Amino acid sequence: MxxxxxxxxxxxxxxxxxxxxxxxxxxxxxxxxxxxxxxxxxxxxxxxxxxxxxxxxxxxxxxxxxxxxxxxxxxxxxxxxxxxxxxxxxxxxxxxxxxxxxxxxxxxxxxxxxxxxxxxxxxxxxxxxxxxxxxxxxxxxxxxxxxxxxxxxxxxxxxxxxxxxxxxxxxxxxxxxxxxxxxxxxxxxxxxGLRPVPAPEPEPEPEPQSYEPFPGAAYFTPGRRSALITAVGKRLVAEGCGRYRVGPGPVWGEADVLSYAAWQRRLGYVGAAADGIPGRVSWDKLRVPHA
Incomplete structure (x- = not known):
């Protein structure tokens, strides 16, 4: 015990x-x-x-x-x-x-x-x-x-x-x-009964990682260009939701919408709720690192 x-x-x-x-x-x-x-x-x-x-x-x-x-x-x-x-x-x-x-x-x-x-x-x-x-x-x-x-x-x-x-x-x-x-x-x-593989030297407990705050749904308009959009795309790819043929890149486009919709469906959203436009709950769960 x-x-x-x-x-x-x-x-x-x-x-x-x-x-x-x-x-x-x-x-x-x-x-x-x-x-x-x-x-x-x-x-x-x-x-x-x-x-x-x-x-x-x-x-x-x-x-x-x-x-x-x-x-x-x-x-x-x-x-x-x-x-x-x-x-x-x-x-x-x-x-x-x-x-x-x-x-x-x-x-x-x-x-x-x-x-x-x-x-x-x-x-x-x-x-x-x-x-x-x-x-x-x-x-x-x-x-x-x-x-x-x-x-x-x-x-x-x-x-x-x-x-x-x-x-x-x-x-x-x-x-x-x-x-x-x-x-x-x-x-x-x-x-x-054997000696284990030597472990690395003790490291301090990692500091909690901070993430990009939700910029609001209105931020994600077609043609918007920013490093944040690239960071979003990379997280979607890491979660197995990427629908990109090339990229992801810094311009918000159709592939980003399709990828984010896949992430929303992964979280259980259906129908119009999985529209590919970030909302606060799905954004917080994606945990986008600072761009």
């Missing part, structure tokens, strides 16, 4: 274990903490996505299951995409007997018992990009990333590999991940 690591300490622990990270916008504060507690934490839970190209889904979720759906998505190439931090919609209810075993760092019972404990409160959750059909391979780089990030969290908390479980071990409702958890725990335990 432990308090969760801060987002800064968490990312530093993963890097210290040699995990390659991709940090997505506002991952440190994107969570479901308003729906219930996160912590004390007792372990790491692993899942597979049962699909491909799952990054947006893991970050945003669905109308029925809002995101984030995990802290990180482990891609085929071994990159860990950080999409949230805190309570996430990954575990659901699970076995009290399994929870007791994880807390005691002993082998969990199989099959798990009746669902009774909220796993979203007590586990760091990670999704692994895989169809889960038995024929989609887990590349060596991907399994190495699973091993390293699990070991990093266990090392930071002083846990053994018994604190790492699969969703299929938590509840009878699930079958993920579709590889041997016993084999993965053997790898994690072996890594915990």
């Amino acid at each position: 432990a308090a969760p690591l801060t987002a800064y300490a968490f990312a530093r622990a993963l890097r210290g274990e040699g995990v390659r990270l991709s940090e997505h916008t506002d991952w440190q504060t994107h969570n479901r903490n308003h729906k219930g507690p996160w912590g004390p934490v007792n372990g790491v839970m692993l899942h597979h996505t049962a699909g491909r190209d799952s990054l947006t889904l893991c970050r945003d979720g669905t109308a029925a299951l809002p995101g984030p759906l995990c802290i990180g998505l482990i891609a085929k190439d071994g990159t860990v995409h950080l999409v949230g931090y805190g309570r996430t919609n990954h575990a659901g209810a699970g076995s009290a007997a399994v929870f007791d075993a994880v807390r005691a760092e002993r082998t969990a019972p199989s099959p798990p018992g009746q669902d009774a404990v909220d796993g979203n409160t007590h586990f760091y959750g990670f999704e692994i990009e895989n169809l889960g059909n038995g024929s989609d391979p887990y590349p060596a780089a991907q399994l190495a990333a699973v091993e390293r990030l699990s070991a990093a969290i266990c090392r930071a908390h002083g846990w053994s590999a018994a604190s790492v479980i699969g969703h299929k071990e938590w509840t009878r409702r699930k079958i993920d991940p579709s590889f041997s958890m016993a084999g993965m725990r053997t790898r994690i335990e072996a890594r915990l």
